[in-house]
Amino acid sequence: MAYLLLIIAIIAEVIATSLLKSTEGFTRLWPSVACLAGYGAAFVLLSQAIARGMQVGVGYALWSALGTTLIVIIGVAFLDEPLSAAKVAGIGLVVAGVVTLNLSGAH
Numbered sequence: 248m249a250y251l252l253l254i255i256a257i258i259a260e261v262i263a264t265s266l267l268k269s270t271e272g273f274t275r276l277w278p279s280v281a282c283l284a285g286y287g288a289a290f291v292l293l294s295q296a297i298a299r300g301m302q303v304g305v306g307y308a309l310w311s312a313l314g315t316t317l318i319v320i321i322g323v324a325f326l327d328e329p330l331s332a333a334k335v336a337g338i339g340l341v342v343a344g345v346v347t348l349n350l351s352g353a354h
Contacts, residue, residue: 260314
């Protein structure tokens, strides 16, 4: 159950982050409300995953790594952001860090 809550938290965070550009610096009401609601839901769900036994380090590492990876993909696919070798390398390092954390017995 903790991992399901974490997956939903990641989805909520990715949606909220994807909406940031449309808020225009939080000057547009409804995109801003949706963005803040997404972030609120993400934190509540992450806290529920941790309350159900997930370690804070593992939960946050997965949340941030998967969220970062998905945001880069969304940025390239839908927000006209360029894909560079540095972005690909950075995502690779983030994923390698999470794998290393999990293999080291953090879970």
